[in-house]
Amino acid sequence: MIPELGQFSLILALLVALVLGVLPMIGAQRGRERWIALARPAAYVQCGLVALSFALLAHAFLVQDFSVAYVAEHSNSVLPVRYRFSAVWGAHEGSLLLWALILSVWTALVARFSRSLPDTFVARVLSVLGLVSVGFLSLTLVTSNPFLRHLPGLADGNDLNPLLQDFGMIVHPPMLYMGFVGFAVAFAFAVAALIEGRVDTRWVRWSRPWTLVAWSFLTLGIALGSWWAYYELGWGGWWFWDPVENASFMPWLIGTALIHSQAVTEKRGQLLRWTLLLAIIAFSLSLLGTFLVRSGVLTSVHAFASDPTRGAFILAFLGCVTGGALALYTWRAPRFSVDTGFEPVSRESLLLLNNVFLVAACAMVLLGTLYPLVAEAMGWGKVSVGPPYFGLLFPILTAPLFLLVPFGPLARWRQDQAMRIAAPFKIAFIAALVVAAAAFALARGLPLRAVLGIVLGVWVIAGTLTYVRRFRADPQRRARGLSRESIGMLIAHAGLGVFVIGVMLVESTSIEKDLRMARGESVEVRGLRFTFENIEPLDGPNYRADHGVFVVRSGERIVATLHPQKRAYRNRQVMTEAAIDPGFTRDLYVALGEPLDGGKAWAVRIYHKPFIRWIWLGALFMMAGGLFAAADKRLRERRAQALTDAGADALGAAA
Amino acid sequence: MRRLNFAMPLLLFAGLAVLLYSGLGKDTRTVPSPLVGKMAPAFDLPDLLDPTQRVSGQSLRGRVYLLNVWGSWCVACVQEHPILMRLAASGRLPIIGLNWKDEPEAAVALLRRNGDPYSAIAADREGRTAIDFGVYGAPESFLVDAQGRILYKHIGPLDWASVERQLFTRIEGSTP
Numbered sequence: 022m023i024p025e026l027g028q029f030s031l032i033l034a035l036l037v038a039l040v041l042g043v044l045p046m047i048g049a050q051r052g053r054e055r056w057i058a059l060a061r062p063a064a065y066v067q068c069g070l071v072a073l074s075f076a077l078l079a080h081a082f083l084v085q086d087f088s089v090a091y092v093a094e095h096s097n098s099v100l101p102v103r104y105r106f107s108a109v110w111g112a113h114e115g116s117l118l119l120w121a122l123i124l125s126v127w128t129a130l131v132a133r134f135s136r137s138l139p140d141t142f143v144a145r146v147l148s149v150l151g152l153v154s155v156g157f158l159s160l161t162l163v164t165s166n167p168f169l170r171h172l173p174g175l176a177d178g179n180d181l182n183p184l185l186q187d188f189g190m191i192v193h194p195p196m197l198y199m200g201f202v203g204f205a206v207a208f209a210f211a212v213a214a215l216i217e218g219r220v221d222t223r224w225v226r227w228s229r230p231w232t233l234v235a236w237s238f239l240t241l242g243i244a245l246g247s248w249w250a251y252y253e254l255g256w257g258g259w260w261f262w263d264p265v266e267n268a269s270f271m272p273w274l275i276g277t278a279l280i281h282s283q284a285v286t287e288k289r290g291q292l293l294r295w296t297l298l299l300a301i302i303a304f305s306l307s308l309l310g311t312f313l314v315r316s317g318v319l320t321s322v323h324a325f326a327s328d329p330t331r332g333a334f335i336l337a338f339l340g341c342v343t344g345g346a347l348a349l350y351t352w353r354a355p356r357f358s359v360d361t362g363f364e365p366v367s368r369e370s371l372l373l374l375n376n377v378f379l380v381a382a383c384a385m386v387l388l389g390t391l392y393p394l395v396a397e398a399m400g401w402g403k404v405s406v407g408p409p410y411f412g413l414l415f416p417i418l419t420a421p422l423f424l425l426v427p428f429g430p431l432a433r434w435r436q437d438q439a440m441r442i443a444a445p446f447k448i449a450f451i452a453a454l455v456v457a458a459a460a461f462a463l464a465r466g467l468p469l470r471a472v473l474g475i476v477l478g479v480w481v482i483a484g485t486l487t488y489v490r491r492f493r494a495d496p497q498r499r500a501r502g503l504s505r506e507s508i509g510m511l512i513a514h515a516g517l518g519v520f521v522i523g524v525m526l527v528e529s530t531s532i533e534k535d536l537r538m539a540r541g542e543s544v545e546v547r548g549l550r551f552t553f554e555n556i557e558p559l560d561g562p563n564y565r566a567d568h569g570v571f572v573v574r575s576g577e578r579i580v581a582t583l584h585p586q587k588r589a590y591r592n593r594q595v596m597t598e599a600a601i602d603p604g605f606t607r608d609l610y611v612a613l614g615e616p617l618d619g620g621k622a623w624a625v626r627i628y629h630k631p632f633i634r635w636i637w638l639g640a641l642f643m644m645a646g647g648l649f650a651a652a653d654k655r656l657r658e659r660r661a662q663a664l665t666d667a668g669a670d671a672l673g674a675a676a
Numbered sequence: 677m678r679r680l681n682f683a684m685p686l687l688l689f690a691g692l693a694v695l696l697y698s699g700l701g702k703d704t705r706t707v708p709s710p711l712v713g714k715m716a717p718a719f720d721l722p723d724l725l726d727p728t729q730r731v732s733g734q735s736l737r738g739r740v741y742l743l744n745v746w747g748s749w750c751v752a753c754v755q756e757h758p759i760l761m762r763l764a765a766s767g768r769l770p771i772i773g774l775n776w777k778d779e780p781e782a783a784v785a786l787l788r789r790n791g792d793p794y795s796a797i798a799a800d801r802e803g804r805t806a807i808d809f810g811v812y813g814a815p816e817s818f819l820v821d822a823q824g825r826i827l828y829k830h831i832g833p834l835d836w837a838s839v840e841r842q843l844f845t846r847i848e849g850s851t852p
Binding site for chain 2: 094339394
């Protein structure tokens with residue numbers, strides 16, 4: 022009975038979303054107060070209903086109701102409780118429901134925190150979000166209903182994919198979806214603005230924290246995914262240019278461009294049409310990612326059970342959302358007046374350049390991801406595009422970005438001189454060269470790529486500090502203090518520096534050894550002696566493992582004791598649990614391969630990964646920066662003030 | 677002309693949508709089994725229910741049969757089970773089980789609980805025969821004719837529609 026309630030609640034949510042998607046929109050168009058007033062309550066009710074539905078599915082997992090087909094397929098009686106909960110979103114149906122839930126929560130939050138905006142505008146924004154919900158809820162109900170029964174019920178279920186029985190998997194999808202779905206707010210904002218035919222800087226200001234928070238969650242989500250792949254897949258890699266990784270990375274690139282262009286639009290009234298277009302693209306790419314993961318169009322390690330019916334449905338949905346929004350853009354965007362009131366050397370230009378590089382990088386990733394599809398459509402046979410393509414082109418397209426990052430914040434709006442901007446960066450420039458030279462001297466034979474990474478990273482970090490130095494040198498500005506927006510920007514930029522150092526060092530100086538080792542044997546890697554001490558059987562709740570013991574010594578001192586495992590799960594999947602000794606400057610990584618010679622020896626992978634933690638540390642910095650900036654007082658709604666300067670800064674008013 | 681600039685994103689997206697549509701429904705994963713039309717790989721395995729007996733491809737010569745790869749650990753096989761029971765009851769096609777990487781006790785217990793649709797069951801504990809057949813995951817079913825040729829391979833659980841459309845239509849021509 023309880024699963025039926027969940028389904029019923031989901032159907033009701035769909036109906037409410039329909040009401041939200043249609044009535045307030047018409048109301049705003051025709052000026053019907055009562056229809057406009059429906060928007061907020063409908064958003065709250067929809068959120069409540071979807072939350073109830075989600076809670077009931079979680080309940081089915083917790084009490085192990087194996088008569089629900091989805092539960093039976095992705096959980097079993099010995100699955101530990103925490104994974105029973107995360108199994109809710111461990112496969113296609115439940116993860117769609119999670120999408121719908123997060124979207125409904127965002128919609129409700131928009132309804133709650135939008136009092137500074139005119140009611141008609143809010144009604145339109147909520148309506149657009151309602152329409153997006155209609156798409157997701159009907160997709161869930163029509164093609165991927167998680168509440169379907171399997172009668173008679175099974176005695177026991179299958180099992181959750183062991184890859185997903187892990188902390189990283191509990192948190193990775195919700196964070197990622199928070200980001201994807203968060204871009205829906207920016208999207209709804211852009212569509213509402215296009216319908217309205219005018220934009221007010223206050224509205225842009227209102228939309229910025231939403232985009233920043235969404236971007237921060239997306240950053241965290243991608244970083245978690247990368248970290249999880251690193252310790253769980255047993256290959257020691259942190260990024261594979263897999264279609265699904267790309268699908269989450271493309272919205273991130275466009276989202277990064279968007280938060281910068283939004284800043285320009287809000288502060289200077291420039292790049293308005295561009296900002297609207299980016300907002301549409303960022304969310305469209307999130308949907309495209311959903312399509313790629315779930316349609317079976319591309320082969321990927323992440324792909325959910327693929328199903329062309331679902332694919333067709335998502336594609337139709339994508340067509341409505343993106344096609345509709347872009348058609349609206351084609352029709353309405355020319356009405357927004359443009360005033361290119363900035364010179365080639367100015368902060369606007371630098372931020373525009375940032376956007377150009379980010380969009381180009383995103384286009385490159387999109388091309389590489391879809392190329393196999395193009396090749397098949399053209400009859401060129403099955404091809405795959407892998408790391409060689411991305412690994413070559415991506416750095417080329419993003420290196421200029423790293424070089425330019427420090428200049429942006431110190432450039433003046435509207436007009437500036439190149440020499441004036443560059444002058445304060447002498448110290449940062451010298452610092453970058455000195456640190457790289459010192460590193461080269463200390464670690465002889467450091468590869469060129471590592472040196473380049475250090476130069477770029479130190480340049481970005483020192484360049485970011487240059488901003489602080491200049492700021493403190495100005496007594497007036499110093500007295501006012503740094504705004505949270507600026508602090509956030511500085512943290513995120515510094516994070517970029519940390520990130521690039523990590524990436525380049527890992528990529529160029531990692532040591533990876535695949536060995537055959539018997540008990541008692543040792544191997545030396547970068548002055549550390551890894552000894553294979555023992556291996557013994559071990560029973561887990563739903564698996565059996567071979568539990569290895571490796572001791573790492575530096576001279577006689579024990580540096581770490583590592584316990585890699587090879588697990589055989591109840592559903593016959595075999596998993597490699599790598600053992601990792603994390604460190605600020607290096608990770609030691611041991612993974613068991615296959616037993617050799619009837620168990621006398623094992624294939625063992627031993628990796629030494631310098632500075633790999635810096636990759637995720639950098640991402641955490643970026644996320645923190647985004648959240649800090651979102652918390653800026655200036656961006657927070659203040660009704661009283663909003664009323665006083667209402668209309669004072671309308672921009673791009675419709676013709 | 678200026679309009680066209682604003683329509684660029686829309687046009688690009690339309691091209692992308694056409695491309696994505698063309699990719700739908702195409703199978704990017706499985707390559708058609710190279711075994712279809714060829715002789716079934718030879719096998720000779722102990723009988724699951726009576727390990728003193730053997731089940732071999734040679735002994736099955738002269739009969740059309742369905743080789744069904746299953747295991748008690750495989751939920752999709754349990755879902756498929758009623759269809760196999762129905763097929764066995766129809767008497768039109770004998771089913772030979774290939775019990776894949778399974779504990780014999782668990783397999784027998786399952787059959788005792790849900791019924792046994794198989795004419796004979798070969799126990800493939802090590803999974804060698806399944807490798808010879810190119811089994812990718814359970815359940816999979818192979819339709820083998822009287823000469824020992826593989827006529828058809830079905831991946832995933834059978835449903836009654838595919839039993840009628842894929843199996844019965846193929847065996848009508850050949851003699852049972």
